[in-house]
Amino acid sequence: MPDLLLELFSEEIPARMQAKAADDLRRMVTDRLVAEGLVYEGAKAFATPRRLALTVHGIPARQSDLKEERKGPRVGGPDAAVQGFLKATGLKSLDEAKIQHDPKKGDFYIALIEKPGRATLDVLADMLPVIIRTFPWPKSMRWGERSGRPGALSWVRPLHSIVATFGLETETPDVVKFSIDGIEAGQTTLGHRFMAPAAISVRRFEDYEAKLLDAKVVLDPQRRKDAILTDAKQLAFAQGFELVEDQVLLDEVSGLVEWPVVLMGSFDPEFLSIPGEVVRATIRNNQKCFVVSDPKTGKLTNKFILTANIEASDGGKAIIAGNERVIRARLSDAKFFYETDLKTKLEDRLPKFESIVFHEKLGTQGERIKRIERLAAEIAPLVGADVEKTKRAARLAKADLLTEVVGEFPELQGLMGKYYALAQGEDASVAAASEEHYKPQGPADRVPTDPVSVAVALADKIDTLVGFWAIDEKPTGSKDPYALRRAALGAIRLVLENNLRVEVVSLFDKHSESIDETSKRLAQTGGQEQGGAYVVAIAYAAVSWNGRQVRENSVELLSFFADRLKGQLRDQGARHDLVDAVFALGGQDDLLMVVRRVEALGKFLDTDDGKNLLAGIKRAANILRIEEKKDGKAYDGAPDAALYSLDEEKALAKAMDQVKVEAGAAVAKEDFAAAMSAMAKLRPAVDAFFEHVKVNDGDAKVRENRLKLLNEIRAATRAVADFSRIQD
Template structure:
């Protein structure tokens, strides 16, 4: 079947837009083909700095003929409905329609519509211009004399030419005939801007790729990445060095060149006195170059590798020289910033934070630092951290945000704080916390293990979560502007991966109470405000945030406990949802997290995880599966009978009402399991608790096999339902089995 070759050739497309643009082009064309009834075999899109290219193979040569029955109005219906039906279906009279009988609704007119399929070439000529005009560039522009016209084409950069050919491999393809804003679709492209600028006629995709390669254009961005990485590694190894790999930079550089050529430059050794991360950020951000390290020391050398877009006649000397001059100037600036920063102590920068707003409802950065410092000191004993070191670390952790280097390279926040703290003689644990308290920032990021760093990291994230919960700025749907989900996942990983035993509810509740007290009493709230508000008088607009909090948290007594407890419960529920995500990513079942959290009071995340793991292993066994089935059966029966009788069947069963041996055996097994499972849970031995639970399975199976629950005698029926409730209660020693799927 025929193939489509589609190229949009323009001035340089920003590298950051290329990958998405290629995917958008593939999606838009293939979706439209399918909508037109043209099912294709495969499609692939490519991007270089000057072109978007799409190949779609295995497209039918024409659409299939369409036959459709369209139902019209009832026979004898209103004339307006009949005329609308005729117009919509293209019929000239009702004689051309047939009548279909509906046994319930009567006779209806039915139109038989036959629509012959069109040649695919015609369909393409109609759809491709629309796709070009509606292409979703983040930013686009008009250009040239045509730009002033209404409806003139907008594109990311000036569009120069279009290739659109369609045909089978063994024949000369047809050009898809269309014109857009004076640009005629054809079958001519151009090669490298400098090394092969002449026009190149092409026929189909294989021909196109080969001719572009001869014209110094590597079409596939993945192949360009491979070339850049391999050549850069080879160049570094030739001089006994190692390339410092950078995937993000590699992605960007591959979008800047069509014909990658790796070259090595150097800079003055004096700049190696700057931290390596500053050198790397300077060279990476300003010149898009890779840095090189010495494998013997692991430190950076005074070399860098750039990727040129041309095979220069002088071997690249001019290109290297130009980059060296720029890098020398940039490193000189970075060195100045770094040395200037070292002249000011970190704590001397803190007063400036009092003038920087963290959030209009949560105060300044300075006020937030004080909250984190207090909370970190409270958490420190819980994680085995030295309290004084933790307070000092929390006090200094944000200070580097006001340094010159972090102002120039925000991605170095925290890391520079560590360097500056070490330079001014701070304890190593205090310095490390400046960098590590931001971690983990994602699933691939490492988790701090030093107790001081852990305490400050937990305090930073918990303060963020509690603060935004207090002002009702919670994530909604996919929106999470303050990255609260990431903060919660960070807390979870800090606790679980460091095997910390921490009860979160007391921490949330205490910090929320203190935060609300501060927000109301310190942030413009006074007795006068309270009286004016309760009297219905106007309040200074600056005090409205305090008014909102007062309405939420203060009833007749200060800091209403119900509101604090409600927010604490909601925040713990939010953590349960995040824990589900975390465990699901690790292969665990989300319903098991629900089953554990449903027990109530489960705010020790490490124990929750261990319960979930033990429960998961238990449910993979035959005993676990069968006990789950029996427990669910008991719960279902209880739910039905409780709804029918409008009562709960709680309370202990009466042994004198047992009529069958299976009832007695089940009651005995329940007593044994309660004792053994309860003791195991108390020792936090959840595997042993599951083993105890397994002993319940034979008695449950036998009970349901031999015993009629809804006995004719009311007292026996009630007693047996209470016995079923005992099954449910016994299993709740480890989890709420009713929440488990299956």
């Protein structure tokens, strides 16, 4: 079966867009083919800086013919119906219709419509221009003379030519005839911009790829990546060094060349006095070159590896020399920045934060740092951190944002703070917090363990969360511009992975007071737009929670945490309904204990005792719900022991008294497994009760008492969780 070759040749496509564009092209063309009834055998797409290419092989040469029977009016039916039928089917007269006999309903007309399949070549000629016109580039542009006319083509950069051929391997393929905005599809393309600029005539994918290779174009990005990586490793190895591998950089670099030529250059070793990360960031971000390390020390060496797009006539000497000059200039900038930074102590940078707005409703960075410091000091004793060290760490943690190096390389924030803190003789924990307090950034990121870092990291995240909650900037749907979900998840992981005991609602509530102070300040000094913040922030509603008055926002934030926790546990394979069952108890804001309860509950429910007890509790709850609804009253008082008439009632009541005491004691000791074991003892009594006791007794008093007894089951088991929230 025939194959399609398509190439869209343009000016340089941004490296970051190439992979997705190749994928989009394959998807759009093959989807459209299938929608046209043309099932293909395989497809592969490629991208270089100057071209998107696609091969689809094994496409039928034609669509199959379609035959369709259309039912018409009955024979002798009204003329209007007959005319409508003729018009709809395209028949000239009823002579062309068939008559279908039907003994029950009478005879009626049938039209046989045959729709011959089209040649795939024609289908392609129709669909390719549409795909090109609707191609989903993240950003596209107009160009040239035609850009002044309506309906001008838009492409990522000017599109110059199109190759589109279709045919069998054994024959000369046909050109898919179409033209788009003045570009006629054909079978001519160009080779490498500098090394083989002549036009190349191609027939099908196999000779296309081979001829491109002859013309110094490696079509397949994976082949370019492999070549760069192999050569780069080889070059480093030959000198006794090791390439510092960098997948993101490799992806980008392979999108900047059609013919990769890997070369090694060097720089003055004096630049190795700058932290390695700075050297790497300089060379990588600005110059898109790899760095090289010495396997003996694990440290960077004064070499770099560049990927050129050309086999230069001097073997690359001028290219290396040019790159070395640029890298020297860049590194001397970096060194200058670094050394300049070292001249100013971190604490001396702090006053500047007073004039930098963090958020118009949450005050300056200076205010934010003070809030974090205060909160971190509160948290310090809870996590076993030295209070003074924690305060200092919080005060200095963000100071590097104002340094030259971080201004140049924002991704080094925190890390530079650590270097500068160590350089000015700060305690190691204090210095480490500068880098660590941003962590964890995502689900894969490491969680800090040093208590000082933990305290500052937690304070940083809680300030963000409580702050944005106070000004009502909560995430909605997919919108989370301040990354509050990530902050909450980070806080949760900090607590759980460090086994911290903190009551988060209390922390939220306490920290809200710091936010209030900022709001008051803004209301007094700020303009109109800040005035609103004060109103929003102090117009909080107090709610009763766990027996005390707290802010509604704090409780809401807890439930935001509960949702994140559920997601986190679900990702680890736990049941999220168990989290609901624990939070439903109310007053649960010690996240570590919540998780312990959930774990114990999960294990218990895996046992027969657990499953049966759950069934019993649910049965009790169902009966209660039905009867309470019927009677319009709640049966939540204590049962009257004098009304027990059956042994099973008495046994259940006794078991419950015992379980309440035992489970309560176990919970008090935070031994949730023991609480579960205690609860398991209820099972025989519950089972026996349901087997032998009829709840809806004829005697109204007995019935009421038994309903109250059922209610007690639920109450007794609430020591650990609200079992009624657990799904079957």
